[in-house]
Every structure is written in C-alpha cells, then in structure tokens.
Amino acid sequence: MNYRLAMLAMLALVPAALAGQSIDERLGARVPRETAALVRELAARAAARGLPADPIVQKAIEGSVKAVTADRVAGALREVLAQLELSAAALRGAGMDPPDTIIVAAGAFAINAGLDASQVRELAGAGPATGAAVTLRVAGTLAALGVPAAEVVQLVATALGAGQAPADLLALPAQVQAAVARGETPAQAAVGLARAAAALGRRGPPPTRPTPPPRPQRP
Amino acid sequence: MRHEDRGFHPDVKRLLDGELRGGLDDLAPALREEAQEALRLLAEVDPTAPVVSDALEARVMAAVRAKRGRRRELVVRLRPWMLAPALAAAAVLVLLVGRVLQAPTAQAPAVASLTVRFVLVAPDAQRVSVAGTFNQWDPSATPLVRTAEAGVWAATLTLPAGEHQYAFVVDGDQWVADPAAPAIPDGFGGGRRNSVLTL
Numbered sequence: 133m134n135y136r137l138a139m140l141a142m143l144a145l146v147p148a149a150l151a152g153q154s155i156d157e158r159l160g161a162r163v164p165r166e167t168a169a170l171v172r173e174l175a176a177r178a179a180a181r182g183l184p185a186d187p188i189v190q191k192a193i194e195g196s197v198k199a200v201t202a203d204r205v206a207g208a209l210r211e212v213l214a215q216l217e218l219s220a221a222a223l224r225g226a227g228m229d230p231p232d233t234i235i236v237a238a239g240a241f242a243i244n245a246g247l248d249a250s251q252v253r254e255l256a257g258a259g260p261a262t263g264a265a266v267t268l269r270v271a272g273t274l275a276a277l278g279v280p281a282a283e284v285v286q287l288v289a290t291a292l293g294a295g296q297a298p299a300d301l302l303a304l305p306a307q308v309q310a311a312v313a314r315g316e317t318p319a320q321a322a323v324g325l326a327r328a329a330a331a332l333g334r335r336g337p338p339p340t341r342p343t344p345p346p347r348p349q350r351p
Numbered sequence: 352m353r354h355e356d357r358g359f360h361p362d363v364k365r366l367l368d369g370e371l372r373g374g375l376d377d378l379a380p381a382l383r384e385e386a387q388e389a390l391r392l393l394a395e396v397d398p399t400a401p402v403v404s405d406a407l408e409a410r411v412m413a414a415v416r417a418k419r420g421r422r423r424e425l426v427v428r429l430r431p432w433m434l435a436p437a438l439a440a441a442a443v444l445v446l447l448v449g450r451v452l453q454a455p456t457a458q459a460p461a462v463a464s465l466t467v468r469f470v471l472v473a474p475d476a477q478r479v480s481v482a483g484t485f486n487q488w489d490p491s492a493t494p495l496v497r498t499a500e501a502g503v504w505a506a507t508l509t510l511p512a513g514e515h516q517y518a519f520v521v522d523g524d525q526w527v528a529d530p531a532a533p534a535i536p537d538g539f540g541g542g543r544r545n546s547v548l549t550l
Contacts, residue, residue: 190487193487197488197489200539205539207539244535246535273533273547302549302550
C-alpha cells in the first residue's frame with residue numbers, strides 16, 4: 133500500500149517537475165536570479181489557479197532583454213498575474229468554468245489594452261465560446277488602436293449579434309485604421325462600423341427567387 | 352465591403368451596377384426593400400479618395416519589388432506515361448492540404464500560420480531587428496534587411512494565429528514601437544510601448 137502511495141506521489145510530481153524545468157530552461161541565463169525566483173513563485177501560483185504561466189515568463193524575459201530594473205520587472209509580473217486573475221473571474225462570470233487558459237490570456241490582453249472585467253465578461257458571452265479568444269484579442273487590438281472601451285464593446289457585440297463569426301472580426305482593426313487614415317477618430321470609426329454591421333444584420337438573408345411554375349406536359 | 356458582396360441578391364447587385372434602366376421598378380417586389388437598403392448603404396460610402404501614408408507606400412513598393420525579383424515561370428509538359436504518377440501525386444497533395452486545412456475542434460484552437468512582413472523606415476540606422484513574444488524577445492533572432500528603398504528595413508516571418516507583441520530594436524539598444532501598428536504600454540513604466548499584431 134505504501135509502495136503504491138509512493139508511486140502515485142512520484143507520478144504526481146513528474147508534471148510539476150517538468151513544468152518547473154521548462155520555465156527554468158526558458159528563462160535561462162537571461163533573467164537575474166531574483167527575478168527567476170519570482171517568476172517561479174508567480175507561475176506556480178498561476179498554475180494552482182488554472183491560469184496560464186506563459187505571459188508571466190514572457191514578461192520576465194522581455195523586461196530583462198530591455199534592461200529594465202528588477203523592481204520594475206517585479207511590478208510588471210505581479211500586474212500580469214493580476215490581469216490573468218481578473219480575466220479568469222470575468223470568464224467564470226460569463227459561464228466558462230473553468231475557463232480555457234488561452235481565453236484567459238486573451239482576456240488579460242484585453243484588460244491590459246483598456247477594457248475592464250465587466251466588458252470582458254460581456255464580450256465573452258456575446259458569441260460562441262469557441263471563438264471567445266479571437267473576440268477578446270480583437271477587442272484588445274481595437275482598444276490598442278485608441279478606440280474607447282465602450283465603443284469597442286459596442287462594435288464587437290454588434291458585429292457578433294449581426295451574425296458575423298469571431299474570425300470575421302479580425303478584419304475590424306484594419307477597417308478602423310483605414311477610417312482613421314481618412315480623418316476619422318478611432319471612436320467615430322468604431323461607431324460607423326457598428327452602424328454598418330447592425331444594418332447588415334437587420335437585413336437578414338437575401339430572399340430566394342420565386343420557383344417557376346412547372347411546364348405543362350404534352351398529352 | 353466583403354459582407355455586402357456576400358449578402359445581396361444578384362438582381363440587387365445588377366441594380367447597384369446600373370444595369371437596370373428602370374431602377375427599382377425592374378426588381379421583383381420582394382427585393383425592393385433590400386435594394387433600398389443597399390442604395391442607402393452605397394450613399395453612406397465616403398467618396399473621397401483614401402489617403403495613403405508615405406510609410407505604407409514604401410512598404411507596398413518594397414513588397415512589389417521583392418515579388419518581381421522572385422518571379423519564375425514553370426512549364427510542365429504532361430506526357431501520357433506521366434498521367435498515373437501525376438494523379439497519384441495530386442491525390443497525396445489533396446490529402447495533405449486537407450489535413451492542414453482541417454477545421455479545428457471545439458477544444459483545439461486553430462493552428463493556422465500567416466506570413467507577416469515587418470517594415471520600418473529608419474534612414475539613419477545601422478542595424479534593425481524585431482523582437483517579440485514570437486522569438487522570446489531575442490533582439491538577435493530576427494534581423495531586418497535593407498530594401499532597395501532608401502532607409503527602409505524589412506523582414507518576413509511566418510507566425511501562428513494569435514496575439515503577438517513586438518518592438519523594433521534599432522542599433523542594438525533603441526526599442527521602437529511599429530508606427531503602423533496598434534500599441535499598448537509594455538508595463539515597465541517609462542512610457543515605452545509594445546506593438547500588437549493579432550492574426
């Protein structure tokens with residue numbers, strides 16, 4: 133019995149050991165020792181809550197490569213974890229429990245770009261769950277273009293409500309950029325695109341041609 | 352716009368193209384409401400010519416020149432004895448393409464990759480590279496090369512679908528956000544920003 137318990141405990145420890153090794157390998161010699169220790173601590177905390185650790189590792193590497201001071205890197209890493217936690221809570225509020233780590237990362241990106249948790253929850257529930265990551269990435273990108281968060285939500289939710297697939301939303305940032313190049317503000321561009329999406333959604337599917345009457349058969 | 356092309360009835364498109372001399376009267380009554388909507392949308396289209404920035408023009412011209420330089424003509428003469436092997440090769444190709452284009456399941460995200468061209472106008476730079484989440488922020492991993500256009504640096508990468516953050520590194524130590532892309536604060540303070548690429 134004790135032998136079985138020991139084997140089970142060893143098997144349970146294998147994934148954790150592999151995960152730790154993976155983070156250490158990725159950090160390598162590029163990250164100072166104290167930062168690496170903090171990354172391991174925050175990554176373990178993230179994993180325990182079902183959150184992705186990759187954004188934390190990426191931010192640590194980015195900070196070190198950019199020669200940012202250790203205290204600023206530490207602050208940024210804690211901020212990343214906080215955004216992941218906020219995103220996961222918002223997604224659980226949208227009925228995803230437990231939320232997929234890819235969607236959690238996408239929600240954290242949207243929050244980092246300027247959306248709040250309630251807006252992430254609204255957008256995650258606005259379309260199919262399988263497309264939530266794309267939806268949230270597009271929302272974050274629109275916010276990064278300078279579209280105010282309220283207009284981001286209006287545009288994305290309207291487009292989804294009008295029947296557009298999440299993958300179709302990927303065209304929205306370029307459309308906003310084109311409108312801005314014509315002289316509109318990002319907010320005006322988003323409102324205009326939302327209006328057009330709503331108009332197309334109201335129109336519905338095109339009517340079919342009337343079926344021609346059958347030809348009379350020869351006697 | 353793509354969705355208009357996809358949605359309107361062919362007869363409504365003929366009306367928009369000016370092929371129906373009688374206007375709305377030439378349409379079936381069931382199509383008139385849709386046609387009015389289409390005409391209204393058409394009227395909302397901004398008729399002014401789009402303004403293209405110098406940076407964008409430089410990027411497009413650099414891409415056109417690069418493509419023209421790679422142009423090759425391939426002529427294959429198919430002889431009768433080659434038919435069976437050719438059909439077998441085509442079948443294998445169709446199978447492989449089908450696997451690549453297979454729709455993702457609900458659990459697995461799409462793994463499609465896209466080719467992206469990074470371009471920066473930096474006339475005074477001696478070295479330019481791009482570093483981001485796709486290359487572990489390694490400034491030496493992806494150098495840009497000078498194009499035929501003066502001061503224009505470029506690199507082409509194949510990236511997986513998803514959200515990527517990046518910045519250009521000029522002369523080894525200057526981190527510069529892409530002026531043609533959306534950007535967010537990098538989180539370290541000091542006003543530096545990361546460019547965002549969503550595929």
